[in-house]
Amino acid sequence: MTVEKLALTTTSPAPKPKSEGKADNALATELTRRLGPRKVLSNLAERLSYRFDAIQFGVTPLAVVLPESTEDVIATVKAARRAGVSIVGRGAASGLSGGAAPMQPSVVISFTRMTDLQIFPQRREAVAQPGVITLAVTEAARPHGLIYPPDPASFRTSTIGGNLGENAGGPLCFKYGVTGDYVTALDFVDAEGEVHTLQRDAYDLAGLLIGSEGTLGLITSATLRLTPPPRFTRTLMAHFAEVGQAAEAVSAAIAAGAVPGKLEFMDGACTNAVEDYLHLGLPRDAGAVLLVDTDGDDLDTVEEERALVEAACLEAGGHVRRAEGEAEAAALWQARRSVSPALGRIRPQRMNEDIVVPRSVLPEVVRQIRALGDASGLKLVQFGHIGDGNLHPNILFDPRKESEEAVHDLAHKIALVALRHGGVLSGEHGIGTMKRDFMRDAVDAETMTALRNVKRAFDPADALNPGKILPDETHA
Amino acid sequence: MNNDIPVRELGPQGEVMAHAVDACVHCGFCLPACPTYALLGDEMDSPRGRIVLMKEVLEGGLDLLDAAPHLDRCLGCQACVTACPSGVPYGELITSFRGWSEPQRQRSAFDKAKRYAILKALPAPKLFSVAARAGQYAKPLAPALPAALRGPLDLLPEHVPAMQPSPAVTPARGPRRGRVAFLTGCAQQALAPNFNAATLRVLARNGIEVVIPGGQGCCGAAALHTGARDEALRLVRANLDAFNPDDYDAILSNAAGCGAGLKEYPVILHGLHDEAKAQAFAAKVQDISEYLATLARKEGVEPFMPASRPLKIAYHDACHLAHAQKVRSAPRELLRLIPGVSIAEIPEGDLCCGSAGTYNLEQPELAGQLGARKAGHILSTAPDLVASGNIGCHTQIQSHVRRQGSAVPVMHTVEVLDLAYRGEL
Numbered sequence: 001m002t003v004e005k006l007a008l009t010t011t012s013p014a015p016k017p018k019s020e021g022k023a024d025n026a027l028a029t030e031l032t033r034r035l036g037p038r039k040v041l042s043n044l045a046e047r048l049s050y051r052f053d054a055i056q057f058g059v060t061p062l063a064v065v066l067p068e069s070t071e072d073v074i075a076t077v078k079a080a081r082r083a084g085v086s087i088v089g090r091g092a093a094s095g096l097s098g099g100a101a102p103m104q105p106s107v108v109i110s111f112t113r114m115t116d117l118q119i120f121p122q123r124r125e126a127v128a129q130p131g132v133i134t135l136a137v138t139e140a141a142r143p144h145g146l147i148y149p150p151d152p153a154s155f156r157t158s159t160i161g162g163n164l165g166e167n168a169g170g171p172l173c174f175k176y177g178v179t180g181d182y183v184t185a186l187d188f189v190d191a192e193g194e195v196h197t198l199q200r201d202a203y204d205l206a207g208l209l210i211g212s213e214g215t216l217g218l219i220t221s222a223t224l225r226l227t228p229p230p231r232f233t234r235t236l237m238a239h240f241a242e243v244g245q246a247a248e249a250v251s252a253a254i255a256a257g258a259v260p261g262k263l264e265f266m267d268g269a270c271t272n273a274v275e276d277y278l279h280l281g282l283p284r285d286a287g288a289v290l291l292v293d294t295d296g297d298d299l300d301t302v303e304e305e306r307a308l309v310e311a312a313c314l315e316a317g318g319h320v321r322r323a324e325g326e327a328e329a330a331a332l333w334q335a336r337r338s339v340s341p342a343l344g345r346i347r348p349q350r351m352n353e354d355i356v357v358p359r360s361v362l363p364e365v366v367r368q369i370r371a372l373g374d375a376s377g378l379k380l381v382q383f384g385h386i387g388d389g390n391l392h393p394n395i396l397f398d399p400r401k402e403s404e405e406a407v408h409d410l411a412h413k414i415a416l417v418a419l420r421h422g423g424v425l426s427g428e429h430g431i432g433t434m435k436r437d438f439m440r441d442a443v444d445a446e447t448m449t450a451l452r453n454v455k456r457a458f459d460p461a462d463a464l465n466p467g468k469i470l471p472d473e474t475h476a
Numbered sequence: 477m478n479n480d481i482p483v484r485e486l487g488p489q490g491e492v493m494a495h496a497v498d499a500c501v502h503c504g505f506c507l508p509a510c511p512t513y514a515l516l517g518d519e520m521d522s523p524r525g526r527i528v529l530m531k532e533v534l535e536g537g538l539d540l541l542d543a544a545p546h547l548d549r550c551l552g553c554q555a556c557v558t559a560c561p562s563g564v565p566y567g568e569l570i571t572s573f574r575g576w577s578e579p580q581r582q583r584s585a586f587d588k589a590k591r592y593a594i595l596k597a598l599p600a601p602k603l604f605s606v607a608a609r610a611g612q613y614a615k616p617l618a619p620a621l622p623a624a625l626r627g628p629l630d631l632l633p634e635h636v637p638a639m640q641p642s643p644a645v646t647p648a649r650g651p652r653r654g655r656v657a658f659l660t661g662c663a664q665q666a667l668a669p670n671f672n673a674a675t676l677r678v679l680a681r682n683g684i685e686v687v688i689p690g691g692q693g694c695c696g697a698a699a700l701h702t703g704a705r706d707e708a709l710r711l712v713r714a715n716l717d718a719f720n721p722d723d724y725d726a727i728l729s730n731a732a733g734c735g736a737g738l739k740e741y742p743v744i745l746h747g748l749h750d751e752a753k754a755q756a757f758a759a760k761v762q763d764i765s766e767y768l769a770t771l772a773r774k775e776g777v778e779p780f781m782p783a784s785r786p787l788k789i790a791y792h793d794a795c796h797l798a799h800a801q802k803v804r805s806a807p808r809e810l811l812r813l814i815p816g817v818s819i820a821e822i823p824e825g826d827l828c829c830g831s832a833g834t835y836n837l838e839q840p841e842l843a844g845q846l847g848a849r850k851a852g853h854i855l856s857t858a859p860d861l862v863a864s865g866n867i868g869c870h871t872q873i874q875s876h877v878r879r880q881g882s883a884v885p886v887m888h889t890v891e892v893l894d895l896a897y898r899g900e901l
Contacts (some may be wrong), residue, residue, distance in 0.1 A: 041518070043542060044539075045520060045529055045532075045542040045543050045546065046518075048529070048532055049528055050519055054503040054504055092504055093502075093504060094507075110519075112517050113517060133508070154503065154504060156505070157503075157507045273561075276563065277562075277563060338505075339561075340501075340503065341503035341560070341561035343501070344500065344501035344503075344561075344562025344564075345499070345563050348499070349477075349478055350501075
């Protein structure tokens with residue numbers, strides 16, 4: 001089975017050996033000998049459990065290491081290198097690009113036990129090991145009057161290491177920036193097992209590591225910037241007859257000078273899926289819903305901004321409702337965070353996208369994507385961080401009834417819509433395996449060569465998370 | 477989640493399992509909700525990991541024996557169901573899987589004997605009472621006993637009360653406003669007979685006639701959740717014969733685990749001839765707090781006497797009320813009707829206390845860790861009283877708060893209401 005094919009299937013292509021519950025390969029035995037049985041998972045049930053992320057199943061790993069220190073990571077990298085086996089880093093595997101799913105028999109390093117977290121209130125910084133849960137940073141910082149803004153929808157599950165690997169975003173990132181914008185320093189273990197400490201000055205190698213999906217090195221510690229939370233937040237919901245109107249409202253509001261804290265949208269199918277889950281009384285008949293937070297330290301400005309957004313929504317033909325109180329606002333944001341998984345209610349499988357387009361072309365782009373979906377006969381839904389032009393069209397399908405080729409074809413057409421409008425393939429999920437094919441359309445030959453040279457400089461043996469981001473060279 | 481589960485070979489229960497696996501998008505939103513993931517931190521001991529393992533076993537790619545340790549550690553608390561945006565009926569999956577896999581398991585003679593004893597004693601209140609009383613005398617010997625025996629002894633109260641038989645019919649006091657059937661439960665008749673006595677008093681006081689139909693027995697949940705499907709089917713059918721839903725406004729339980737079990741009957745009988753009968757039955761089942769809160773909202777309940785002093789009640793959400801039955805606000809609403817009562821929310825309130833039916837007996841170590849964690853969180857709210865709606869949680873919490881040196885009273889929600897009616901709160 002080719003890797004291209006893999007991008008669309010969650011069926012493990014690996015053979016399914018019967019196991020006696022023991023390590024059945026020399027590397028697992030060697031790792032167990034070096035690190036002790038507590039830190040190495042080697043029986044089949046254990047290894048099968050570390051071969052997927054939140055979108056894709058990969059190849060069953062040869063062994064899973066649960067390091068408790070940087071030294072454990074180094075020992076694992078060196079042992080794998082000697083054995084000629086590739087290495088895949090993994091956080092909580094809540095990623096949506098296949099980033100943590102191994103593409104060949106590998107050692108998976110699951111960072112979930114490296115959870116040291118220190119808060120330095122005076123420096124307004126946190127130092128986190130990669131296994132720290134994203135939300136835990138804000139929970140630890142809040143007593144000091146600080147927060148860590150990047151807020152991917154999975155922030156109760158996801159880890160800092162995974163967020164760094166994919167350069168994760170979230171609703172707050174429209175105004176406050178993505179994961180990488182909060183990193184002031186990081187430590188990583190390279191393909192040879194050497195540790196390096198990187199700052200953000202020239203050359204900004206830390207910037208290169210962030211979003212590299214574990215293909216250049218394994219991050220073992222990160223220093224993160226913390227900020228005081230805005231004093232005031234106001235929440236607004238608007239609904240529209242169709243997605244294009246919602247996008248018009250967004251373009252108009254931003255053109256008028258509004259910079260909301262969060263500016264999110266979901267189409268009618270998404271709204272119905274989360275309503276089935278949470279029963280909040282969301283407008284089921286609407287073609288699209290916008291959720292907006294305006295925030296800041298000056299209440300007048302926050303309310304002015306909300307008025308700007310309201311006016312833009314009304315002008316575009318929308319209906320507007322202000323959230324009354326924190327509980328209602330919290331419920332609406334829980335609804336937004338639940339959209340992606342709730343789509344499982346519609347079809348068992350999906351191909352998701354993560355395109356970013358200039359805000360000025362949003363109405364045209366969402367309408368073109370809607371039209372492509374309608375013409376395809378497949379179930380296509382759209383939601384995302386529309387404020388920064390980051391859209392998540394998802395094709396929902398049942399592989400037992402619908403053609404995976406047709407799904408792939410539609411996904412490709414959607415990617416091309418983004419690229420034609422001056423957009424990019426990924427805003428926050430990473431390329432992984434899901435969008436790897438489309439890199440040929442997104443990146444010109446010279447740039448692709450430069451990217452390959454970077455990868456070779458860090459990882460000449462292609463041992464770190466192979467089969468991700470860059471398409472196979474033979475196809476180039 | 478894509479799968480090749482051979483539904484045709486597995487029959488109606490295969491449909492239930494395949495449907496649950498289909499619905500899972502492996503997003504991982506369930507991970508932070510899972511008690512064993514909180515303790516162990518391994519994917520195999522999370523709901524998502526277990527779904528993958530069950531899928532692999534059903535597809536034939538993994539030996540049951542390899543998956544079993546992780547599946548056995550599942551408490552069945554269903555906190556993952558609350559956390560799951562894609563609507564995976566995880567409870568139905570694990571229950572069906574246990575029913576399918578148990579006949580294939582090879583267990584040690586000791587394990588078999590223990591399971592047999594549990595499944596025989598639990599549904600027979602008199603036998604259970606005798607065992608509990610005997611256990612009471614063995615309590616001082618506990619430190620010298622093996623862990624498997626020590627667990628259950630630790631949970632026994634210092635004093636096992638005498639059983640109080642419940643009358644077949646308790647008439648309404650004053651004009652009759654309703655007529656309900658009541659499932660008396662098993663363990664609680666022996667361990668906490670006042671639960672039922674208080675339930676009957678509170679209902680009668682509100683003009684509700686309570687019938688305890690003869691021929692009823694154990695709800696079957698314990699058998700079902702340990703994979704003894706045939707035994708469960710026998711118990712389920714006995715109850716379907718004993719309770720005619722047309723005769724009552726509602727069929728009530730005051731034990732979260734039993735109520736959840738009763739509501740599960742249509743799933744247990746899915747594809748069998750009496751599925752429709754089970755649906756009619758389950759449609760009438762309500763937890764006591766659900767029924768009383770609805771009454772309070774619609775017609776009002778008899779007013780409560782105020783508490784003798786301001787009373788902070790830590791309300792513990794039993795998993796089988798909050799997660800399995802989605803009953804969260806009803807008990808809180810009822811307790812708040814008592815003048816002087818305030819409710820303290822317990823940190824990590826969604827996390828299981830570790831009791832979980834027979835879990836205490838099957839996985840004493842993890843159950844103990846969860847119990848201690850829960851007791852610590854409860855005591856951190858400095859409560860005057862702890863209330864919950866399930867006998868399993870009740871004994872577990874009582875045992876663990878005592879171990880942490882607290883004498884705080886632990887009660888069933890309906891006992892608190894009863895005391896308030898009597899002016900004794």
